[in-house]
Amino acid sequence: MGFLRSRLEAALADPADRALLVWPTVLGAPRVREEFPGGLPEAELLARAGAMLPQEDPVRAWRDALARFPDTADRGPGGWVPQRIWEPLSSLVSLRSGVTLLALLGLPGGEGYPLAAGVSLFNAALFHECHDALEPLWLEAEGPLKAGLQGLILMAGGFHHHQVQNAPGMAGLFEDAVEALGGSGELATPWGTVAYGTALGLVRERLAALEDEFGLRAEEPPWERLWSLDRPEWELM
Numbered sequence: 001m002g003f004l005r006s007r008l009e010a011a012l013a014d015p016a017d018r019a020l021l022v023w024p025t026v027l028g029a030p031r032v033r034e035e036f037p038g039g040l041p042e043a044e045l046l047a048r049a050g051a052m053l054p055q056e057d058p059v060r061a062w063r064d065a066l067a068r069f070p071d072t073a074d075r076g077p078g079g080w081v082p083q084r085i086w087e088p089l090s091s092l093v094s095l096r097s098g099v100t101l102l103a104l105l106g107l108p109g110g111e112g113y114p115l116a117a118g119v120s121l122f123n124a125a126l127f128h129e130c131h132d133a134l135e136p137l138w139l140e141a142e143g144p145l146k147a148g149l150q151g152l153i154l155m156a157g158g159f160h161h162h163q164v165q166n167a168p169g170m171a172g173l174f175e176d177a178v179e180a181l182g183g184s185g186e187l188a189t190p191w192g193t194v195a196y197g198t199a200l201g202l203v204r205e206r207l208a209a210l211e212d213e214f215g216l217r218a219e220e221p222p223w224e225r226l227w228s229l230d231r232p233e234w235e236l237m
Contacts, residue, residue: 003024003071003085003086003093004024004093004096004097004100005132006069007020007021007024007069007097008021008100008129008132009132010068011100011104012114012117012132012133012136015104015107015109015113016056018053018101018104018105019049019053019056019061019064019065020065020068020069021097021098021100021101021104022049022052022053022061022097022101023045023049023062023065023072023073024072024082024086024090024093024094024097025052025094025097025098025101026040026045026048026049026052026094027040027045027072027073027080027081027082027090027094028082028086028090028091028092028093028094028097029091029094029098030091030094032048033081033082033090033091036078036079037078038076038077038078038079038081039075039076039077039078039079039080039081040078040079040080040081041078041079041080042062042079042080044079045062045079045080046058046059046062049061049062052101070083071083071085071086099124099126100121100124100126100129102124103117103120103121103123103124103126103129104117104120104121107120111190111191112191112192114133114134114136114137114191115133115134115137115189115191115192115194115236116191116192116236117133118130118133118134118137118152118156119194119234119235119236121133122152122156122159122232122233122234123233123234125159125163125231127156127157127159127160127163128156128160130153130156131153131156131157131160134149134152134153134156135153137149137189138150138153145187145189147180148180148181148187148189149187149189150180151176151177151180151181151182151187152177152181152187152194152196152234154173154174154176154177154180155173155174155177155181155196155199155200155203155232157169157173158170158171158172158173158174158177158203159232161173162206162226165221165223167210167221170206171207171210171217174203174206174207175207177200177203178200178203178204178207181196181200184197185197185198185200192236192237193236193237194234194235194236194237195234195235195236195237196234198232198233199232199233199234202229202230202231202232203232205229206226206229209222209225209226209229210222
């Protein structure tokens with residue numbers, strides 16, 4: 001969804017722009033929409049946003065969001081409401097924005113921010129967003145670092161396909177991730193070391209679950225079994 005992607009790209013490029021995710025989180029929340037059917041009064045909106053971003057000036061952040069992204073909100077009879085483009089999906093947008101914001105809050109800025117964001121997004125099961133965080137690092141990298149980042153991106157992509165129950169896409173990306181990452185279980189980068197060994201074991205476990213007792217890929221994936229497996233995590237050291 002372009003609405004979310006544009007804000008994520010901004011938040012990944014500049015930690016200060018994490019504030020852009022606050023407004024759809026608040027305005028689209030089902031309880032807010034139920035409590036304020038005519039719109040959320042601006043004072044209430046700023047108070048709720050300020051509680052989520054204690055280090056930011058909510059007034060400045062709100063004005064900045066409206067100037068850069070006019071599709072953030074419309075005026076209703078009683079206050080601000082989700083802009084009509086995303087209003088039909090407001091509860092979903094609110095949830096996704098909120099989970100993404102939670103994953104990015106508290107991360108250190110500076111050169112290590114993109115990698116830290118990628119790891120945190122992966123651990124929040126935001127695998128597509130993890131891909132978006134790591135891709136710029138991969139584009140600039142060379143040699144073993146580039147290959148390792150590609151392996152992490154492939155792993156994240158495989159888990160994304162798991163989420164949407166695309167078994168062929170999941171299997172293909174997982175197989176490529178296993179090949180790219182090898183067996184060390186760690187990727188040393190200029191911004192810290194990513195420990196991915198446990199997650200890679202879960203990748204192999206999922207690949208094994210796709211095969212029947214004869215070692216052949218089952219025609220119908222065992223989704224119940226796949227969903228019962230542990231959720232993967234990376235560790236940034």
